[in-house]
Amino acid sequence: MTRILFFEPRIAGNTGNTIRLAAGTGAELHIVKPLFDFEDKKVRRAGLDYHDLAVVHLHDSFEAALEALLPARIFAFTAHTERRYTDVEYEPTDVLLFGPEPTGLPDEILEHEAITDKLRIPMVSGRRSMNLANCASIAIYEAWRQQGFAGAL
Structure with missing residues (x-):
């Protein structure tokens, strides 16, 4: 299953929601530190009882994450x-x-040699961004849909 990688997330609730997303889709969630207190109540609450059902890897740096994930697009x-x-x-x-x-x-990550391509999720003109967990949901479901929802009921 396609994997999700968060680079230095800042909002515990978004990461908790994505843990639940990972559990529900079978996607692995990789997280590059630094980040908030991973035992934060907001992470637990957002992830509900899905923490034990999700595969989550913490990495000390972007380079460490690449070592674990490559070769990959x-x-x-x-x-x-x-x-x-x-x-x-x-x-x-x-x-x-x-x-x-x-x-x-950051630009140094966007321009890193390991990046295959840059992608956007369309939104109405004049808007700056969308919620991190929602973006991960949109993207992982498109990837999973293309793969025939492998493993789904």
Whole structure:
């Protein structure tokens, strides 16, 4: 199943929601530190009782995450590109990379040699961004749909 990678997430509730998403879809969730207190009540509450059902990996750096995930195609999600997330034929080993809530991915990550392509999720003109967990949901479900919802009931 396609994997989700969060680069330095800042909002515990979004990560908790994505843990629940990972459990429900079978996607692995990889998280690059630093981040909030992972034992935060907001993470637990948002993830409900799905924490034990999700595969979550914490990485000390982006490079450490790459060591664990490569070889793979890595798609960086950003509002600063024209290519849409629906323009890709996803493969089970792909990685969907998302940046921190207030800023998105920094330029050094967007321009990293390991990034296969930059993708955007369309939204109404004049809007800055969408919720991190919602973006991960939109993207992982498109990848999973393309793979025939493998493993789903």
